[in-house]
Amino acid sequence: KAGVTQTPRYLIKTRGQQVTLSCSPISGHRSVSWYQQTPGQGLQFLFEYFSETQRNKGNFPGRFSGRQFSNSRSEMNVSTLELGDSALYLCASSLGSSTEQFFGPGTRLTVL
Amino acid sequence: AQTVTQSQPEMSVQEAETVTLSCTYDTSESNYYLFWYKQPPSRQMILVIRQEAYKQQNATENRFSVNFQKAAKSFSLKISDSQLGDTAMYFCAFSDRDDKIIFGKGTRLHILP
Numbered sequence: 424k425a426g427v428t429q430t431p432r433y434l435i436k437t438r439g440q441q442v443t444l445s446c447s448p449i450s451g452h453r454s455v456s457w458y459q460q461t462p463g464q465g466l467q468f469l470f471e472y473f474s475e476t477q478r479n480k481g482n483f484p485g486r487f488s489g490r491q492f493s494n495s496r497s498e499m500n501v502s503t504l505e506l507g508d509s510a511l512y513l514c515a516s517s518l519g520s521s522t523e524q525f526f527g528p529g530t531r532l533t534v535l
Numbered sequence: 536a537q538t539v540t541q542s543q544p545e546m547s548v549q550e551a552e553t554v555t556l557s558c559t560y561d562t563s564e565s566n567y568y569l570f571w572y573k574q575p576p577s578r579q580m581i582l583v584i585r586q587e588a589y590k591q592q593n594a595t596e597n598r599f600s601v602n603f604q605k606a607a608k609s610f611s612l613k614i615s616d617s618q619l620g621d622t623a624m625y626f627c628a629f630s631d632r633d634d635k636i637i638f639g640k641g642t643r644l645h646i647l648p
Contacts, residue, residue: 426579456636465640466626479635513580523570524636526580 425449427516427527435533441502444530448495448516454478455497456524457489460511469512472497473519501532509534537562539629541639548617549647555602556612556642558627564588569603570628570636571612575620583625586610614644622646 428447436442448455456479457469468481472491489499495516501508511531515524538561548554560569571583586594586603593601598615614621627639 458638466638468635468637471635481635515580523582523585525582526572528579 427514427525429512429514429527429530431530432528433531433533435535436504437535438504438506440504441500442504442532443498443500444512444514444532446497446499446514446516446527448497448514449525452516452518452525453495454517454519455491455495456515456517457497457499458513458515459483460513460529461509466513469499504534506534508532537564537629537631537637539627539637539639541625541627541642543642544640545643545645547645547647550617550619552617553613553615554617554644556614556625556627556644558610558612558639560608560610560627560629562608562629562631564631567629567631569601569610570630571599571601571610572626572628572638573621573623574626574641575623580626584612617646619646619648 430445454473456471459467470489471479475491486502491497511529513529514527517524540559542557567588569586572580573583574580584594584596584599593603600613602611624641624643626641628636630636
């Protein structure tokens, strides 16, 4: 089975721009979660989608949004980028119900 | 709100030694799940071990085992016969029934030759 894939792997943007990151889960997985990883804050939960519905949301501003398509692929969008949004964004998929999450390689976002 | 605390930001041990990583958590739930994830340098995060709170028996996976103390809300990871490939960032994580996973800030483990 192919693992979780994320595109793009690296991204450089400037303040004020917006960005869209993509995540393709493992085939058959209906739950997709997004995390922001920074050296200072560690891994912070952004949101989780299951069958195209957002089930959980972390404590991030409304500039961070996401969606999930009928094939379980997910996108997250960050509008009006700030320097502090520079981070590794990880996507993870699972079957749901607190089963193992499988992580993708991440998208490294740098905001200049 | 649930929290996960890893009190050891960084640790170093010699190869073949045993090392224990600490994790405490806070929750009012009675049924939940605990995990240890490993993130090797520049590589993907993978699950090391998973424990269901209603199971009293401590989970083990080869050289990795946990000491789960539910009353104390403690969930430590023991790595026996440590190997160079165990060098990584280790994250303790908590999940309740709604599948939201909360991670600790991680412990960077160095295995020295």
